[in-house]
Amino acid sequence: MILDALPPDDVDHEVVELLRAWLPERRWYPAKGVDARLTPVGAVHLGDDVRVLLVHARAGAVDVVLQVPVLLLADAGGADPGAVLGTAGGRTVLDAAGDARFLAAWLAHADGPGADVDVTAARVVTGEQSNTSVVLPGPDGVPRGILKVLRTLAGGENPDIDVPRRLVEAAWDGVPAPLAWTRARWQAPDGSEAVGYLGVLSAFVPGAQDGFELACDHARDGRAFGDLARELGATVAGMHDALVRAFDRQEAPDGGAVLARALLDRLAWATAAVPSLAERTPAVRAVADEVAALPTTPARQRVHGDLHLGQVLRSTGRWFVIDFEGEPLAPLAARTRPDLALRDVAGVLRSFDYAAAVGGLVGAPAEAWTRDARDALLDGYGVGAEPASALLLRALELDKTLYEVVYEARNRPTWVPIPQAGLDRLLG
Ligand SMILES: Nc1ncnc2c1ncn2[C@@H]1O[C@H](COP(=O)(O)OP(=O)(O)O)[C@@H](O)[C@H]1O
Ligand SMILES: O=P(O)(O)O[C@H]1O[C@H](CO)[C@@H](O[C@H]2O[C@H](CO)[C@@H](O)[C@H](O)[C@H]2O)[C@H](O)[C@H]1O
Numbered sequence: 001m002i003l004d005a006l007p008p009d010d011v012d013h014e015v016v017e018l019l020r021a022w023l024p025e026r027r028w029y030p031a032k033g034v035d036a037r038l039t040p041v042g043a044v045h046l047g048d049d050v051r052v053l054l055v056h057a058r059a060g061a062v063d064v065v066l067q068v069p070v071l072l073l074a075d076a077g078g079a080d081p082g083a084v085l086g087t088a089g090g091r092t093v094l095d096a097a098g099d100a101r102f103l104a105a106w107l108a109h110a111d112g113p114g115a116d117v118d119v120t121a122a123r124v125v126t127g128e129q130s131n132t133s134v135v136l137p138g139p140d141g142v143p144r145g146i147l148k149v150l151r152t153l154a155g156g157e158n159p160d161i162d163v164p165r166r167l168v169e170a171a172w173d174g175v176p177a178p179l180a181w182t183r184a185r186w187q188a189p190d191g192s193e194a195v196g197y198l199g200v201l202s203a204f205v206p207g208a209q210d211g212f213e214l215a216c217d218h219a220r221d222g223r224a225f226g227d228l229a230r231e232l233g234a235t236v237a238g239m240h241d242a243l244v245r246a247f248d249r250q251e252a253p254d255g256g257a258v259l260a261r262a263l264l265d266r267l268a269w270a271t272a273a274v275p276s277l278a279e280r281t282p283a284v285r286a287v288a289d290e291v292a293a294l295p296t297t298p299a300r301q302r303v304h305g306d307l308h309l310g311q312v313l314r315s316t317g318r319w320f321v322i323d324f325e326g327e328p329l330a331p332l333a334a335r336t337r338p339d340l341a342l343r344d345v346a347g348v349l350r351s352f353d354y355a356a357a358v359g360g361l362v363g364a365p366a367e368a369w370t371r372d373a374r375d376a377l378l379d380g381y382g383v384g385a386e387p388a389s390a391l392l393l394r395a396l397e398l399d400k401t402l403y404e405v406v407y408e409a410r411n412r413p414t415w416v417p418i419p420q421a422g423l424d425r426l427l428g
Pocket of ligand 2: 212306308309310323326327328347350351352354355404407
């Protein structure tokens with residue numbers, strides 16, 4: 001079912017006034033620190049008291065439609081004071097993302113196989129996130145699903161939901177299965193009609209450990225990560241097989257030239273953001289020239305697109321892959337385009353450098369720890385020892401490392417030395 005957003009009414013305008021003070025305090029708000037123009041574009045009415053407000057936020061380069069589920073209560077007695085935004089239309093307005101009334105209405109309007117969950121025992125996940133995730137237990141109290149309320153809406157495909165759906169259809173069990181999802185139709189700020197996802201409830205992976213934290217712990221304790229990396233390599237290979245079943249594969253007669261061009265485009269993009277990268281230009285060009293001269297490259301296929309250790313969960317003695325939205329800094333067209341499967345392998349290889357550094361390893365111990373993990377990952381994935389694979393991986397790692405320099409410069413400047421050291425290694 002597609003839920004239709006109604007044009008904003010007086011109450012929606014009043015709620016948006018309340019959001020001016022509330023939004024900048026949210027971790028997921030993308031226009032922090034600037035005076036954004038906020039305009040309601042519509043509201044999905046999930047019930048008499050439950051509305052999903054769609055708000056256009058515009059400030060400089062930020063131009064997004066945000067999703068804000070709210071409750072509008074005539075009697076808000078007993079409500080959590082921390083959830084109250086103010087009053088609109090004579091009713092109390094509450095943040096609804098973790099509220100049982102919103103969650104019940106959301107599930108009632110969702111598509112998908114569904115899940116038997118207890119909305120009264122929902123728990124909002126805290127931490128650095130770009131969306132709001134809510135853990136929902138089953139009737140036995142054991143976590144059964146995790147609902148991701150998307151905070152920034154976009155019309156069209158959403159790889160973070162569509163790809164897991166297709167992987168499950170392709171009988172791959174290494175991804176948490178989407179259990180329910182909602183979609184809406186609204187009028188985009190440019191006046192066009194948009195149809196896109198509002199959120200997804202996925203199967204909860206019990207007792208999951210974040211792959212990056214696990215690797216950092218190993219590095220910190222001086223424990224080899226090879227066995228886990230080998231298993232991860234096999235999981236990634238299984239994911240790529242399933243992606244071919246789900247989305248097909250394209251021969252790439254011009255693969256070397258395409259990859260070389262993409263690497264040089266990445267260099268230009270990264271240098272525009274971090275000018276000191278210009279000194280790497282001759283060395284990156286040399287790698288691009290070698291890649292362009294490759295007579296053949298593997299077929300292109302759908303890939304994860306931003307695979308790293310923070311996108312994999314370890315539970316019940318196996319790996320699960322999450323977060324298929326691709327590189328957050330890249331446009332949707334680039335994130336859904338068929339690509340070399342080795343790009344995902346290169347992403348995980350980069351993570352080993354990060355884990356060694358964050359785990360406190362330097363010099364020869366860092367080199368030995370990452371070498372063991374790298375060899376094991378490639379072995380588990382089934383990457384052969386032929387020179388063409390090594391060259392492709394080097395180019396793809398280089399491409400990712402340039403992206404990481406920009407990502408770190410924008411988000412975690414003290415971590416810039418990690419990808420900088422990666423450039424030294426790859427271009428050394
Ligand atoms: N299916 C799942 N089961 C258990 N935990 C999960 C699941 N999906 C996500 N998580 C946890 O929730 C966190 C946020 O999920 P993520 O998809 O990265 O959200 P965001 O898009 O907001 O960054 C992850 O780091 C992970 O720890
Ligand atoms: O997880 P996201 O989809 O938001 O990806 C972005 O953020 C990642 C960091 O959280 C970033 O990954 C980089 O740091 C990781 C350690 O925190 C490391 O394991 C990765 O290898 C490294 O690329 C990712 O690049 C960025 O797109």
